Amino acid sequence: MTKKLLTRYNNTPGSHTLAFYQSVNGYQALEKALAMTPDAVIDEVKKSNLRGRGGAGFPTGMKWSFMPKAPVDAEGKPKPKFLVCNADEGEPGTFKDRLLMTQHPHQLVEGMIIAGHAIGATRGYIYIRGEFVHETRRVEAAIEEARAAGFLGAKVMGKEWSFDLCVYRGAGAYICGEETALLNSLEGKRGEPRLKPPFPAQVGAFGMPTCVNNVETFCSVPTIIAGGAEAFASLGTERSGGTRLFCVSGHIEKPGVYELPINITLPELIAHCGGVLGGRKLKAVIPGGASAPMLRADEIEVAMDFDSLAKAGTMAGSGGVIIIDETACIVEVAARLLKFYEHESCGQCSQCREGSHWLARMFDRIERGGGTEDDLNMIAEICSNMAGQTICAFADAVTGPALSTIRKFRSEFEEHVRLGRCPCKHEGHAYPHSQIHHASARL
Amino acid sequence: MTVLDSTITQRIDAMRPHFPTEQALLIPLLHEIQGKAGWISRDAMQEAASYLHLPLSKVLEVVTFYTMFNTKPVGKKHIQVCTNVACFLRGADQLVASLEKRLGVHAGETTADQRYTLSEVECLAACGTAPCMQVNDDYHENLTEESLKTLMDKFDQEFQ
Numbered sequence: 001m002t003k004k005l006l007t008r009y010n011n012t013p014g015s016h017t018l019a020f021y022q023s024v025n026g027y028q029a030l031e032k033a034l035a036m037t038p039d040a041v042i043d044e045v046k047k048s049n050l051r052g053r054g055g056a057g058f059p060t061g062m063k064w065s066f067m068p069k070a071p072v073d074a075e076g077k078p079k080p081k082f083l084v085c086n087a088d089e090g091e092p093g094t095f096k097d098r099l100l101m102t103q104h105p106h107q108l109v110e111g112m113i114i115a116g117h118a119i120g121a122t123r124g125y126i127y128i129r130g131e132f133v134h135e136t137r138r139v140e141a142a143i144e145e146a147r148a149a150g151f152l153g154a155k156v157m158g159k160e161w162s163f164d165l166c167v168y169r170g171a172g173a174y175i176c177g178e179e180t181a182l183l184n185s186l187e188g189k190r191g192e193p194r195l196k197p198p199f200p201a202q203v204g205a206f207g208m209p210t211c212v213n214n215v216e217t218f219c220s221v222p223t224i225i226a227g228g229a230e231a232f233a234s235l236g237t238e239r240s241g242g243t244r245l246f247c248v249s250g251h252i253e254k255p256g257v258y259e260l261p262i263n264i265t266l267p268e269l270i271a272h273c274g275g276v277l278g279g280r281k282l283k284a285v286i287p288g289g290a291s292a293p294m295l296r297a298d299e300i301e302v303a304m305d306f307d308s309l310a311k312a313g314t315m316a317g318s319g320g321v322i323i324i325d326e327t328a329c330i331v332e333v334a335a336r337l338l339k340f341y342e343h344e345s346c347g348q349c350s351q352c353r354e355g356s357h358w359l360a361r362m363f364d365r366i367e368r369g370g371g372t373e374d375d376l377n378m379i380a381e382i383c384s385n386m387a388g389q390t391i392c393a394f395a396d397a398v399t400g401p402a403l404s405t406i407r408k409f410r411s412e413f414e415e416h417v418r419l420g421r422c423p424c425k426h427e428g429h430a431y432p433h434s435q436i437h438h439a440s441a442r443l
Numbered sequence: 444m445t446v447l448d449s450t451i452t453q454r455i456d457a458m459r460p461h462f463p464t465e466q467a468l469l470i471p472l473l474h475e476i477q478g479k480a481g482w483i484s485r486d487a488m489q490e491a492a493s494y495l496h497l498p499l500s501k502v503l504e505v506v507t508f509y510t511m512f513n514t515k516p517v518g519k520k521h522i523q524v525c526t527n528v529a530c531f532l533r534g535a536d537q538l539v540a541s542l543e544k545r546l547g548v549h550a551g552e553t554t555a556d557q558r559y560t561l562s563e564v565e566c567l568a569a570c571g572t573a574p575c576m577q578v579n580d581d582y583h584e585n586l587t588e589e590s591l592k593t594l595m596d597k598f599d600q601e602f603q
Binding site for chain 1: 458464466467468469471474564565569571572582
């Protein structure tokens, strides 16, 4: 049985309350961390091999160590430092942060206070996607309880250090999951990513040094401090410590969030979730959220850790695993994904704004049977003009599903072109809701 | 008629100490306005701009960036069905089709009686309980044709 660090108390009544959290040793890690120097906390997190759970998998301790120790402004006055939690969960296929905030908000709050101590922040913001109305209330209630108990506010646990948290609601923009877009949104602006450098550790929220981490990353911190870095590291691989929350969805018998060893293999994960829906045959898997290149059914013998999936030409990303069985039309799935990216491109860089739009139109046209051989060849060309050419990684993300589907399932695309229709649909059977697609195409 | 009442301004003013700039209060203020009025009119944008000492253009550029902000009125129940890939694989399109049939509108439209607006939205981060939709503040998950019908019947009754 896997050791569970973050979801041990799932579905336990009252797990979101301070009383429950303290009854299972909650906030003891904070007490321990406050007795340590900030550098000692950072070292502990470095030793734990915790890697960011938002998608990029960057080592968390290293990210914290990038924060300047005593930043000053042009006049020599000390600058405040900010801590930000990225709870703008929106990568299609990902739904773990929602669970963590609903059921274990104090784990997040405690993790953030420890992180705030480590980097010397005075204030933290939790940026939650706007749709999460109930999750926001849960986190706000946890903050209130923590403040009343002296874990937040002036003199945290009686120490000479003040730290407070504030929730900020997003308003529906996938791009705000990109950390610099999130910072712009937090400042009340359009969520357009910033050119880097400067990195947020130098110029972040409101121009101040800022550290941004994902919900699951912060939630891992109390267990690292409480149980020690070695114990956490030993649960993972050589280069990535701890367990991982896998979000399994699509054509799977038992969809849900599963806390499992980070290096579980994909076939083991599928079996753990009850196998492919209805016992049908697997066709493809998106292993790390919509932006991760698809794996074909014959490519799934791979471990789910960051390095193994990167070696397999895809990515572990946000832990969102979408299972696709033989009944699905890959062209239709791809068209759906490209429509998403078209909608969510912030429009700042022309390569991405135009490219995502063209790709969405081409995939849709191919799916409807209006595509040509030229379309199939042009997809790679458009992608090569997008990836690596823009301010943020969104354009690269668009090419993940676009290129992997056309390369790995080319015969399905060719059949659409040859037949002039989607072979997966019966003749005379209208495309499920074509009028909606027309309406949203806005050509 | 002004949209900014004392309830809203008190809530926004309570957030001020947390933020170094006034502009940071813009998105919270727009949420408050929409929470009260259901949408954000040009007049409301002007009020928000005045209250936070921002040019109207700053408000306009933010309102138009974010999907959640409605720039035209919506029905009393705003039904937002996720049609992204995980929900799609679990039959979201059929749900949209049956809602369109039931309500007599296409996605993106509001019923003539102003009760319902039907929208297709991108991932709501509830893929493990797909297909799902959001109606006003609430998520409805693991939807089937039957559970959708039960839910819609319940909504209809609320209007009686």
